[in-house]
Amino acid sequence: MPQTLLRRTFRRFAVALTCCLGAVGAQAYTNDANCLMDWAESLAPSVLSPAQQPTQALGTAYSFRAYPNTGVLFGVGEGNVVAIGGALGYQLLTLGTTASLLPAARAANCGGTSSTVNQVCTQMVVPAYFYATKAAWTTLTKNTTPLIAIANVNTGPGTAVDSQFVATIQAARAAGHRVKGYVYTSYGTRSSSAVLADMEAWSKLYGVEDYFLDEVSALAADLPYYRTVLQTAYAKNSSRRFMLNPGAAPDKAYFSIVPNVEIVVYEAPWSNYTANSLPAWLDEFASQSWIMALKATQAQMQEAATIARQRKFAGFFATDVSTFTAGLPSYWTQETAQAGCR
Numbered sequence: 001m002p003q004t005l006l007r008r009t010f011r012r013f014a015v016a017l018t019c020c021l022g023a024v025g026a027q028a029y030t031n032d033a034n035c036l037m038d039w040a041e042s043l044a045p046s047v048l049s050p051a052q053q054p055t056q057a058l059g060t061a062y063s064f065r066a067y068p069n070t071g072v073l074f075g076v077g078e079g080n081v082v083a084i085g086g087a088l089g090y091q092l093l094t095l096g097t098t099a100s101l102l103p104a105a106r107a108a109n110c111g112g113t114s115s116t117v118n119q120v121c122t123q124m125v126v127p128a129y130f131y132a133t134k135a136a137w138t139t140l141t142k143n144t145t146p147l148i149a150i151a152n153v154n155t156g157p158g159t160a161v162d163s164q165f166v167a168t169i170q171a172a173r174a175a176g177h178r179v180k181g182y183v184y185t186s187y188g189t190r191s192s193s194a195v196l197a198d199m200e201a202w203s204k205l206y207g208v209e210d211y212f213l214d215e216v217s218a219l220a221a222d223l224p225y226y227r228t229v230l231q232t233a234y235a236k237n238s239s240r241r242f243m244l245n246p247g248a249a250p251d252k253a254y255f256s257i258v259p260n261v262e263i264v265v266y267e268a269p270w271s272n273y274t275a276n277s278l279p280a281w282l283d284e285f286a287s288q289s290w291i292m293a294l295k296a297t298q299a300q301m302q303e304a305a306t307i308a309r310q311r312k313f314a315g316f317f318a319t320d321v322s323t324f325t326a327g328l329p330s331y332w333t334q335e336t337a338q339a340g341c342r
Contacts (some may be wrong), residue, residue: 031121031341032102032287033063033076035110040074040081042111047087048074057146057176061239078239079259099259121341122308123148123315125243125290127212127324129182132168136327141172145339148243148315150212152182152324157201157208169206180212180243185229187215188222192229199233199240210241218250227257234258243290249278255285262314267292270300270318278311286312293318298331305338315339 034055041051049069056064062082064075071086081095095101105111125148130136140149149172153165169179181202185195195213202208211233216226230242241260244250247267254263263285266277270293282289290313293304301318308316316338319329329335 032098034121036076036081036098036102036105037063037065037074039105039108039111042108046070047072057173057178120309120312122305122313122339124336124339125180125292125315125317126150126328127292127317128152129324130327132162132164134327137168137172139328139332141168141175141177143175143177143336145336146176146178147336147339148178148180150180150182151206151208156183156198157181157205159201161205166206169208178210179208180210180241181206181208182212182214184214185216185226188217188219188225192225192232195229196232203237209237209239212243212245214245216244216246216250218246218248218254220251220253223251223253223257226254230258230261245292247292249282252281252285255288260288262288262290264290264292265313267294269293269295270297270304271295273304278307282313283311287314289313291316296320296329298334301329301331301335302338305335309338309342 037048037055038052041048045051047070048065048067050067053065053067056066058064058075058077062075062077064073064077066073067086072083072088073085074083076082076098079098081098081101083093083095084090124145126140128137128140128149129152140147151165151169153162172179181199183195183198183202184190199211202211213229226244233242234240238259241262242258243262243264244254245264245267246254247264249265250263255261265282266273268277273293278291289311291304291308293300293316296304296318297320301320304318305316307313318335320331321327321329
């Protein structure tokens with residue numbers, strides 16, 4: 001049975017390869033969902049056929065591939081590796097957790113068959129602080145490469161639902177983009193209850209469970225504050241995702257406050273950038289690290305994107321506009337071309 005094959009194969013390889021990671025040497029692979037799906041295809045080719053189907057998004061929670069020969073959908077989301085459809089039936093089958101299977105997938109070179117195994121996948125995050133009806137949102141949504149858009153209704157979610165933002169967020173998601181809700185923390189001085197209230201408002205008003213925390217402290221002394229906020233929010237919904245913006249490399253402990261936390265490790269005019277701006281130890285947390293280049297020329301944007309790719313960071317953003325509320329950078333088309341796998 002295909003279901004039995006998938007279960008047995010995953011368990012056997014996960015146990016065998018995880019024990020031997022030190023000997024095998026895992027290759028860096030920046031797109032974890034694609035790595036897991038590529039690996040699965042190499043283990044169960046008769047079930048996941050034909051291989052290398054395009055990766056699609058289901059809301060912000062799941063990435064999946066649909067296999068027309070077998071009718072199976074196979075994906076990754078909410079911390080699990082799952083499958084459904086075809087001979088597997090139509091009750092979602094959980095094959096294991098992402099955390100338990102990803103080390104084995106990486107150790108196996110992500111299946112060794114993918115065209116993206118030796119590529120680095122660099123994402124773009126866009127502070128979309130302009131109003132929902134602005135043309136910039138339409139331009140962003142039409143982009144064919146999936147992006148992360150940070151929505152900001154009124155220095156956060158506001159106190160009442162804005163129907164224009166509801167429509168804009170839904171359209172961006174339908175186009176395959178992730179949407180994060182803006183929440184400020186005043187460098188750890190804003191009350192934790194107010195920060196948590198903003199997160200709950202994003203969830204209630206707009207269905208957003210993905211958050212961008214701004215004005216974040218980088219200091220070890222403020223870790224208890226951020227642990228309280230993030231761990232409380234995460235405990236309510238473990239599918240929630242968080243990006244923190246201290247604008248500089250923070251204390252290392254910030255990278256492990258909650259699972260999959262992402263951190264903007266540089267946000268400043270690119271003219272201020274030096275090699276010391278991004279210390280070497282960040283490579284340990286490359287898949288969680290982002291850079292934002294402000295007041296950047298097109299050449300500086302390309303430099304920032306190249307550095308993000310070379311360091312295998314999660315992604316980048318660069319802009320030449322004066323404020324994030326003003327719209328998209330003048331070199332938007334050239335910048336979006338820097339995103340993706342290569």
